[in-house]
Amino acid sequence: MRWIWIDKFLELESGSHARAVKNITLAEEHLHDHFPGFPVMPGSLMLEGMAQTGGILLGEKNNFEHIVVLAKVPKVVYHSWACPGDTLIYTAKLLSDNEKGGTVACEGHVGDRLVVEAEIVFFHLDANDPDVKGVDQKNFVFSMNLMSVMEVGKAGTGD
Amino acid sequence: MSLSDEEILAKVQDTLVEALSVDDDEATPDATLVGDLGAESIDFLDIVFRLEKNFDIKIPRGELFPEDLTSADSGYVQDGQVTEDGIAALRQKMPHADVDKLAADPQVENIQNLFTVQMICNFVKAKLNS
Numbered sequence: 001m002r003w004i005w006i007d008k009f010l011e012l013e014s015g016s017h018a019r020a021v022k023n024i025t026l027a028e029e030h031l032h033d034h035f036p037g038f039p040v041m042p043g044s045l046m047l048e049g050m051a052q053t054g055g056i057l058l059g060e061k062n063n064f065e066h067i068v069v070l071a072k073v074p075k076v077v078y079h080s081w082a083c084p085g086d087t088l089i090y091t092a093k094l095l096s097d098n099e100k101g102g103t104v105a106c107e108g109h110v111g112d113r114l115v116v117e118a119e120i121v122f123f124h125l126d127a128n129d130p131d132v133k134g135v136d137q138k139n140f141v142f143s144m145n146l147m148s149v150m151e152v153g154k155a156g157t158g159d
Numbered sequence: 160m161s162l163s164d165e166e167i168l169a170k171v172q173d174t175l176v177e178a179l180s181v182d183d184d185e186a187t188p189d190a191t192l193v194g195d196l197g198a199e200s201i202d203f204l205d206i207v208f209r210l211e212k213n214f215d216i217k218i219p220r221g222e223l224f225p226e227d228l229t230s231a232d233s234g235y236v237q238d239g240q241v242t243e244d245g246i247a248a249l250r251q252k253m254p255h256a257d258v259d260k261l262a263a264d265p266q267v268e269n270i271q272n273l274f275t276v277q278m279i280c281n282f283v284k285a286k287l288n289s
Contacts, residue, residue, distance in 0.1 A: 071201045074178060096208035099220060103208050121205050 001029070005049035006090065008152040009056075015094060018057040020149075022049050022088040031084060040081040046088065046108050046116050047076060052146060054092035054104030054120050061097065064147075066124035071101065076118040086110045100124060162287060164280070171279050174209045178202055188277040198274075210279070216286045223282050225252045228270055241265040249273070255281035 006020040024031070024041050031039035055068045082088050088108050095103045101123040108116040162170070172186040181196050192198040198206070203224045211218055220226075227233060228249070235245025246265060250258045256273040 072205060074180075074205060096211060098207075101204050103205065121201065121208075123201065123204065 003048075004052070004146055004149055005045055006052050006149055009053075009150065010089070012057065012060065015061045017091065017093045018053050020049070020053040020090045020092075022046075022090065024082055024084050024086050024088065026084040028084075039084055041083070041086075041088070043076075043078050043116065046078075046082070046090075047073065047118060047120075049088070050090050050092060050104075050106035050108060050116070050118055051120055051122075052149075053090045054094075054106055055122055056146075056150070057092050057094055057104060058097060058102040058122055061094070061102075062124075067127055068101075068122045069125055070120060071123040072121040074119045074121065076116065078116050080110075080113055080115045082108070082110050082115050088115065095119075162284075164284070167280050167283050167287075168276075170213055171210075171276060171283060174206065174213050175276065175279075178205045178209055186276050188275070188280065190276050191272045192274040192276070193271045196276075206279075210283065214283055214287065216283070218286070223255075223279070224274065225249075236267055239267050241267060241270065253278075255279075255285060 006022050008021050010019040010021055012018040022041075026032075026039060030042065030045075034040065034042050051070050055070065059066065059068045088110055090106060090108050092104045092106045095105055097103070101121065103119060103121050106116075106118045106120060107114060168188065172183045175181060175186045175192075175196060176183050179192075179196050179198055179202060185196060190196055192202075192206075207218050207223060210216065210223070228235070233245070235242055235248055241249070241261065242265075246258060246262050249256070249261065249270075253273060256278045257275070258273065261269055261273060
């Protein structure tokens with residue numbers, strides 16, 4: 001399984017906000033265990049989807065010069081749930097940032113229904129920092145693998 | 160913006176309640192961020208962002224919470240004690256902190272006790288008046 005928890009960006013206004021979509025499907029293995037007879041998107045994976053949306057928003061502002069790593073979640077509130085067949089729309093708004101990191105406010109909606117909201121703090125790491133070398137990059141918010149989400153839809157709409 | 164000391168303290172307490180999930184009666188002026196309020200290094204960036212927003216100020220990197228205070232090559236630490244040069248450097252870098260208290264017992268591990276709620280209030284007051 002690829003660790004990509006958003007399907008496509010709908011909007012990315014550099015340094016301001018981003019919107020991404022996550023379609024939920026019963027083809028996702030974990031939904032058969034979470035929970036049997038009541039498949040719902042795990043809260044942790046919604047948080048990951050918001051972190052990927054917000055992390056790319058922050059990374060893009062700096063032309064992806066820094067590695068962006070999730071440092072802290074000061075607030076997360078789950079208001080509802082999302083099921084197979086639902087389309088979750090994540091929005092991320094950049095609240096603050098400097099050379100050390102940044103904070104985003106995120107929400108996840110299904111239609112008009114607010115499912116989740118969170119604040120996420122990211123740190124910047126530099127790839128040439130000796131402390132960072134050898135660290136497993138899959139733990140970072142974005143890697144080249146995740147960046148493929150930026151290409152979705154660019155080949156055309158199929159119309 | 161003109162705020163009284165009490166108003167600054169109340170807003171700093173609100174900031175710490177948000178950032179550290181502590182109760183406002185825990186964030187007394189002499190409470191230390193690390194020892195009493197459980198702050199970790201990650202929290203310092205969060206606190207800086209929230210102070211900037213709540214007081215509408217800009218806090219350049221390292222101004223409120225100086226970095227590398229005790230790194231091995233700083234020359235400010237010897238045998239687990241902050242040297243006189245180190246104390247002088249801290250006075251210059253952190254005019255908002257109670258360095259006299261550290262100078263009285265200059266153990267390296269006491270450096271983190273410079274970071275108190277009152278220190279943040281002093282810093283914010285100076286920023287607002289500058």
